[in-house]
Amino acid sequence: MLEVNNLNVDIGRKKIIKNITFKVKTGAIVGLIGPNGAGKTTIMKTILGLTKFTGQISMDNHPITESNHKILSEVGALIENPAIYPFLTGLQNLKLYSHDKNNMQQIVIQLGLEKYIEDLAKNYSLGMKQKLGIAIALLNQPKLVILDEPMNGLDIEATILVRKLIQQYARSGTSFLISSHILGELQKIMSEAIIINEGKVVVNRAMSRFQRINHQHYQILSENPKIASDLLAKNNIQIKKSGNYLCIDAKDVFLAEDLLYKNNLRLLELLSKKIDFEQVVVSLLKNQERDIYEE
Numbered sequence: 365m366l367e368v369n370n371l372n373v374d375i376g377r378k379k380i381i382k383n384i385t386f387k388v389k390t391g392a393i394v395g396l397i398g399p400n401g402a403g404k405t406t407i408m409k410t411i412l413g414l415t416k417f418t419g420q421i422s423m424d425n426h427p428i429t430e431s432n433h434k435i436l437s438e439v440g441a442l443i444e445n446p447a448i449y450p451f452l453t454g455l456q457n458l459k460l461y462s463h464d465k466n467n468m469q470q471i472v473i474q475l476g477l478e479k480y481i482e483d484l485a486k487n488y489s490l491g492m493k494q495k496l497g498i499a500i501a502l503l504n505q506p507k508l509v510i511l512d513e514p515m516n517g518l519d520i521e522a523t524i525l526v527r528k529l530i531q532q533y534a535r536s537g538t539s540f541l542i543s544s545h546i547l548g549e550l551q552k553i554m555s556e557a558i559i560i561n562e563g564k565v566v567v568n569r570a571m572s573r574f575q576r577i578n579h580q581h582y583q584i585l586s587e588n589p590k591i592a593s594d595l596l597a598k599n600n601i602q603i604k605k606s607g608n609y610l611c612i613d614a615k616d617v618f619l620a621e622d623l624l625y626k627n628n629l630r631l632l633e634l635l636s637k638k639i640d641f642e643q644v645v646v647s648l649l650k651n652q653e654r655d656i657y658e659e
């Protein structure tokens with residue numbers, strides 16, 4: 365539904381976004397991940413027609429250009445600080461954007477805003493403002509929702525609520541492009557991850573293709589790593605070397621222990637390891653494009 369092709373953004377003389385191409389399918393939750401200054405917010409702002417660019421952006425085959433933003437009426441967004449008028453109540457703020465009273469009331473309930481929706485927004489806490497900003501982004505049944513750091517300032521209860529709501533909207537066909545530094549949180553909901561660094565895409569992949577996340581493996585340190593490595597390889601155990609350590613799959617650990625014992629190779633260390641998504645992202649960013657954990 366959203367297609368971004370060969371996107372380039374220059375600010376002053378600096379190239380901020382360098383030839384970025386990606387798609388967001390209907391009902392997908394796409395995570396935009398990258399270190400500070402990677403270009404996440406710039407990409408989001410560009411899609412929303414707020415920044416000059418070269419390349420092509422289209423939604424449902426309608427091009428988004430500097431002069432044609434019509435299709436953006438189908439997009440909800442929360443970028444940086446929520447655009448909230450402090451001297452209006454939460455409800456008055458929502459009414460400014462809402463086309464449908466029933467839909468607005470439903471979102472107030474879905475996000476648990478009832479208790480303070482009649483209060484002036486200037487008296488809202490950071491988390492309350494954030495929830496109101498998310499409510500504005502979800503108004504009017506958007507086809508695409510762009511959220512920059514949506515979990516900012518939210519407590520655990522609100523985080524779970526927003527997570528469930530995003531999943532519920534995605535199930536009914538809304539697409540999401542979300543940036544977050546809280547990778548564990550994003551990992552719980554996103555269907556695809558686009559990892560960017562210095563304005564370029566490092567990896568663009570469905571979550572199901574990060575096969576090694578949470579994969580259990582073992583690191584073995586034996587008396588004689590060279591002989592141990594030859595022995596395990598000869599017995600069809602797949603090994604990866606990491607210095608003197610040999611990494612093997614959890615399913616092979618008993619066989620490996622047995623082989624080492626029978627061949628009088630003393631086991632000095634046996635460490636159980638799990639690779640989490642954060643480690644995968646750090647390794648991808650370090651190696652740029654080469655994922656050491658992928659086969």
Ligand SMILES: Nc1ncnc2c1ncn2[C@@H]1O[C@H](COP(=O)(O)OP(=O)(O)OP(=O)(O)O)[C@@H](O)[C@H]1O
Nearest residue numbers: 375376378380398399400401402403404405406407
């Ligand atoms: N108005 C601007 N003028 C000059 N440089 C800018 C401007 N806006 C963004 N940049 C630069 O563009 C680059 C990307 O910034 P951007 O805000 O898109 O990064 P980000 O990935 O969203 O970072 P963060 O995670 O810190 O929010 C940075 O180097 C930033 O300094």
